[in-house]
Amino acid sequence: MIERFSGRLPGYIGNGNDKCSFSHVDDVVEGHIAAMEKGKIGERYLLTGENASFNQVFDMAAVITNTRKPMVSIPLWVIELYGWLSVLFSRITGKLPLISPPTVDVLRHQWEYSCEKAKRELDYKPRSLREGLAEGAGCKIW
Secondary structure: OHHHHOOOOOEEEOOOOOEEEEOOHHHHHHHHHHHHHHOOOOOOOOOOOEEEEHHHHHHHHHHHHOOOOOOEEEOHHHHHHHHHHHHHHHHHHOOOOOOOHHHHHHHOOOEOOOOHHHHHHHOOOOOOHHHHHHHHHHOOOO
């Protein structure tokens, strides 16, 4: 989101339809506390939030911030090439790369998960993606 709204990422990533679970940091903290207090020993809980595509996230963020939606889709091979160039320039300049090839590998996968077990057993209540994005925009973190 930072790259998108700072102007360094002018479009959607890849086809933009791959889904990912988005979690608000405060929800994850509350989920960890609930797991300590209510969780069962040996159980695992996924403290995820809403599943959405990057298209959905960028479109929702554009509405919240009253900015334009991205107009183009940037193919992953272009982002990967940029990642390799960014790594090369980071070695020359000493600055961190904006994106790296391993990050692009992460973007190639679906990362959609369910937190139903945490909701059921821990009374986990993640906020909606819209709420989290609005809070992020209000704090000007991106």
